[in-house]
Amino acid sequence: MVEAATPTEDTPRDEDERAAARYQIGEVAERTGVTQRTLRFYEEKGLLRPSDRMEGGFRLYSENDIERITQIRGMQQLLGLTLAEIKEMVEAEELRAQMRATFRPDRELPARKARTEKIIDAVRRQLTIVETKLHALEAMQHELAERLATVEARRQQIIDAMETGQPLPDN
Amino acid sequence: MVEAATPTEDTPRDEDERAAARYQIGEVAERTGVTQRTLRFYEEKGLLRPSDRMEGGFRLYSENDIERITQIRGMQQLLGLTLAEIKEMVEAEELRAQMRATFRPDRELPARKARTEKIIDAVRRQLTIVETKLHALEAMQHELAERLATVEARRQQIIDAMETGQPLPDN
DNA sequence: CCGAACGTTAACCTCAACGTCAGGGTCGAA
DNA sequence: TTCGACCCTGACGTTGAGGTTAACGTTCGG
DSSP, X not given: OOOXXXXXXXXXXXXXXXXXXXXXXXXXXXXXXXXXXXXXHHHHTTSOOOSEEOTTOOEEEEHHHHHHHHHHHHHHHTTOOOHHHHHHHHHHHHHHHHHHHSOOOOSOHHHHHHHHHHHHHHHHHHHHHHHHXXXXXXXXXXXXXXXHHHHHHXXXXXXXXXXXXXXXXXX | OOOSSOOOOOOSOSSSXXXXXXXXXXXXXXXXXXXXXXXXXXXXXTSXXXXXXXXXXXXXXXXXXXXXXXXXXXXXXXXOOOHHHHHHHHHHHHHHHHHHHSOOOOSXXXXXXXXHHHHHHHHHHHHXXXXXXXXXXXXXXXXXXXXXXXXXHHHHHHHHHHHHSSOOOOO
């Protein structure tokens, strides 16, 4: 890493709300373990739009964006969702961020409520997916543990037979 | 289902060890929910060789084969393993079946022991994969539960504000 | 022994999720 | 202002996991 094109690498320190650190695609790729191509691809698919660009068009990712990346990866690998499915979830997440940002209009409470409920629904759906998978995996775990136990017992029988002399038990 | 070409549909009942029921590909597909194409494809990839064929070449699957199919599916969908990876696991499983079948040669205990240990290794590997995923999923579950709680709290605040009059709390 | 239902192989197609160039632009330090 | 490291878009290639179609063979009840 030769740090040729270093972006606005200011750590967010002084003042109230600084222009938080932004990273360009190379660093993001390195930090998250996904390739640059994959990041661009996710963007293409509407899953992750880097929060900014430089003058010349270089992508700039925020810390937040990075979190999203790992979130996406988790959904892909842990839950086995397709990118299309993930996109839906992510869009709900988008709403959430958007709401946080909305500077408290206080009028239009019903609209806020509606959006909140949309988010709640989305999170609930995610949660049930996760829990379903969890149960299935627990079942799998038990089955494997059992299998392991019996095979290990079998091994022990063999070892005993080898040591004592001959009589391999009938089962 | 018109049962035109019905295979040896004898339920294993009389005698000691009958030639257990065998099903042809259509029925297997229906029962397992995977397509015929997929079954043939798995065979092509060496994941699942139907235990028999009819004279004319029709595939005949055993109850055991069917179990294997659901096993494969589980590994694919729950664990997100590739068919290549699953093949490895399945091959260990093959060993196990083979051992069961070996009519107790009693000589060559060391060989039996070696094979048993191979199986144990394989099962252990599967188990750690499962457990890793399980942990990751639990983490995800917690995170989602938290998120849900905060969003639900937010909604409650909005509802309160709507009912009482105006003061949306500061956070 | 015939026909409907079922099965066979072989070849080609699709779709998602990237990988891999090619050709060119941008950034920042010297 | 130039150089090396870095990034851009666009287009085509690849891989995994099957779907689809064609042309033909098998089973078995009537």
